[in-house]
Amino acid sequence: MKDFRRLLVLFRPHRAAAVAAILAMIGVAVFTGLVTYLFGPLFDQVLTPEARTAVMAHAGEAPGLGSVVGEKSVVRRTAIAKAFDGGLASFESFLGVKPQTRVFVLPLLLFAAFVLKNLCAFVAEYRFNAVGLAFVRDLRKTLYEKILGQSGAFLARNPSGDLIARVTGDVDRIQSLFGTDLADLVQSIATLAVLAVVVVSLSPQLTLVALLITPAIVVPVILIARRLRVLSRAARERMGDLTGVLSETIRGARVVQAYEAEKWESERFSDVNERTFRLARKGARVMAFSSPLVETASVLAFLLLLGYATTRITAGKMTLGTFISYGIGLAMMYQPFKRATRTNLALQQALASARRLFEVLDAPNDVADAPSARPLGPFGQEIRFESVSFSYGGELQVLTDVDLVLPRGSVTALVGPSGGGKSTLVSLLPRFMDPTAGRVLVDGTDIRGTTLASLRAQIGLVTQETVLFDESIRRNVAYGRPDASGGDVRAALAAANALAFVDALPAGIDTRVGEAGARLSGGQRQRLAIARALLKNAPILILDEATSALDAESERAVQEALERLMAGRTVLVIAHRLSTVRRADQLVVLDAGRIVERGRHGDLLAAGGMYRRLHDLQVFDAPGGAPKAGSNAP
Numbered sequence: 001m002k003d004f005r006r007l008l009v010l011f012r013p014h015r016a017a018a019v020a021a022i023l024a025m026i027g028v029a030v031f032t033g034l035v036t037y038l039f040g041p042l043f044d045q046v047l048t049p050e051a052r053t054a055v056m057a058h059a060g061e062a063p064g065l066g067s068v069v070g071e072k073s074v075v076r077r078t079a080i081a082k083a084f085d086g087g088l089a090s091f092e093s094f095l096g097v098k099p100q101t102r103v104f105v106l107p108l109l110l111f112a113a114f115v116l117k118n119l120c121a122f123v124a125e126y127r128f129n130a131v132g133l134a135f136v137r138d139l140r141k142t143l144y145e146k147i148l149g150q151s152g153a154f155l156a157r158n159p160s161g162d163l164i165a166r167v168t169g170d171v172d173r174i175q176s177l178f179g180t181d182l183a184d185l186v187q188s189i190a191t192l193a194v195l196a197v198v199v200v201s202l203s204p205q206l207t208l209v210a211l212l213i214t215p216a217i218v219v220p221v222i223l224i225a226r227r228l229r230v231l232s233r234a235a236r237e238r239m240g241d242l243t244g245v246l247s248e249t250i251r252g253a254r255v256v257q258a259y260e261a262e263k264w265e266s267e268r269f270s271d272v273n274e275r276t277f278r279l280a281r282k283g284a285r286v287m288a289f290s291s292p293l294v295e296t297a298s299v300l301a302f303l304l305l306l307g308y309a310t311t312r313i314t315a316g317k318m319t320l321g322t323f324i325s326y327g328i329g330l331a332m333m334y335q336p337f338k339r340a341t342r343t344n345l346a347l348q349q350a351l352a353s354a355r356r357l358f359e360v361l362d363a364p365n366d367v368a369d370a371p372s373a374r375p376l377g378p379f380g381q382e383i384r385f386e387s388v389s390f391s392y393g394g395e396l397q398v399l400t401d402v403d404l405v406l407p408r409g410s411v412t413a414l415v416g417p418s419g420g421g422k423s424t425l426v427s428l429l430p431r432f433m434d435p436t437a438g439r440v441l442v443d444g445t446d447i448r449g450t451t452l453a454s455l456r457a458q459i460g461l462v463t464q465e466t467v468l469f470d471e472s473i474r475r476n477v478a479y480g481r482p483d484a485s486g487g488d489v490r491a492a493l494a495a496a497n498a499l500a501f502v503d504a505l506p507a508g509i510d511t512r513v514g515e516a517g518a519r520l521s522g523g524q525r526q527r528l529a530i531a532r533a534l535l536k537n538a539p540i541l542i543l544d545e546a547t548s549a550l551d552a553e554s555e556r557a558v559q560e561a562l563e564r565l566m567a568g569r570t571v572l573v574i575a576h577r578l579s580t581v582r583r584a585d586q587l588v589v590l591d592a593g594r595i596v597e598r599g600r601h602g603d604l605l606a607a608g609g610m611y612r613r614l615h616d617l618q619v620f621d622a623p624g625g626a627p628k629a630g631s632n633a634p
Helices: 001-049 047-059 079-095 099-148 152-157 160-202 205-215 215-251 254-260 264-312 318-363 422-428 453-454 473-475 486-495 499-503 522-536 553-565 599-607 610-617
Strands: 382-392 396-406 411-417 437-442 459-462 540-542 572-573 586-591 594-599 620-622 627-629
Touching: 001 099, 001 160, 047 473, 099 160, 099 318, 160 205, 160 215, 160 318, 205 264, 205 540, 215 264, 215 318, 382 422, 382 627, 396 572, 396 594, 411 422, 411 473, 411 499, 422 540, 422 553, 422 572, 453 540, 473 522, 486 499, 486 553, 499 610, 540 553, 572 627, 586 610, 594 599, 594 610, 599 610
Parallel strands: 411 572, 411 586, 459 540, 540 572
Antiparallel strands: 382 396, 382 437, 586 594, 620 627
């Protein structure tokens, strides 16, 4: 129950709001007990007048449920029963009701108890659901913020589909627990407690018999709950796999269709879906088995109690009305017990989801502000990578002993074969990840000793795979700068060669771009990303080759925008096409995580090393615009 206790700790801010719901639940329990108890006197003293006459004739008894004189013995009353009888008599005296008119009072009292019970039930259910919704709202926000603050290494280890499943499906399961399920559990326990007091007061002997039968019901329920918890956790994990496959295929729908891979993807999805279904079906079987088991055991228990009660009624130690009231009490205990049983099963499912949530919340953040972190001052001199190495989990070595200096105002291009470590190296500068050895310095300060906000505020980023959100162009360009005016946004669009096509759109800068900018062309998306970087106006710029997937016309427009963006900034470029970096101040060739060459374009060509080989394999644009394969021109 450790996970449940942690959920209760997270629930603390909402506990005051839950008080009204709990009080209403107590009201439901109390009025349920009152309804149960009233059936006894209603039967004995209203429906059977001869019993009432016997009660009233008995010396010294309050005109309540009373002791009925049998042929052989007298019904003995418990202290609680006598207290209730006395309370009922006092209530009738307060109202000025005579015992003879009880035929009218008891039915009205029973109806009033029913009305109050249902009123309390409404308040309890509504308030607890409202509290539960507020709780999961905060829990989902906490989980989302935790994921947003995680490092690139964490995101690499956890598929996006699985994280989405945790934020949505697993949190929904918690919502059900703290909404209807927990409300049912609290109300059921309170009702069972009150009804237990009622039935014990009516007949301690019958209750003792009932308790002897209880283990036959409770033990199987406990075993079922344990089994369901195991199945629920496995089902939630399979749901994460299913969400991952779904997310991948939706994002890559064009590739799936272009390669006619619909059947293969359908089979892959069906396989995960089938495994998810099988686990869910096992859980449903366990859930479905629990109710018949409890009901069968309850009926058996009632029949045994009926046989025992018959002997007591025959012996004159119990009235028929008392047994009817007792039987109604037991019957009314069935639904709360059944709900409590189902809630216990639902609790096991929710705890499986909670464990998955806590795995995310407890995951250490590889990249976070150090306790002594200070804001980074304005960038003024250089960026330095000193003996930098990086590996994933201490196994896959990506970078090894990289030394690199980026002077202020310079353009440094990283080139090399795929998998050489270029993307990993640039990810270390904004601290998407931290090196496993060595350090990154900005103006002589180790960036791990600075605040993330002050570091990233000085870095602009334009990636090859442009990230746009399903918002307006204005919001996308001003991303991170919500205070930017429309004039600032338009100026950035103009500098990015994007204003013309934006003004041609139906709603101009207020046009929504669609998911991932799907309503725009690749060149248009890139120019919006450049406009976003221009508006940020950061002194350090990271470019992941922004023109490699564009046609000639779009590339020309984007290249012009990039030249404006790069002017006066310290730029670190990942170059996939060498034609875009010939004018860089230094070219750095990475291979297998190590720097194998560095220098200017002409010098590296003359050296005849890896850069020259990469250069000769590519197609360059000649000055007149005609492509030349294997050009050696500097």
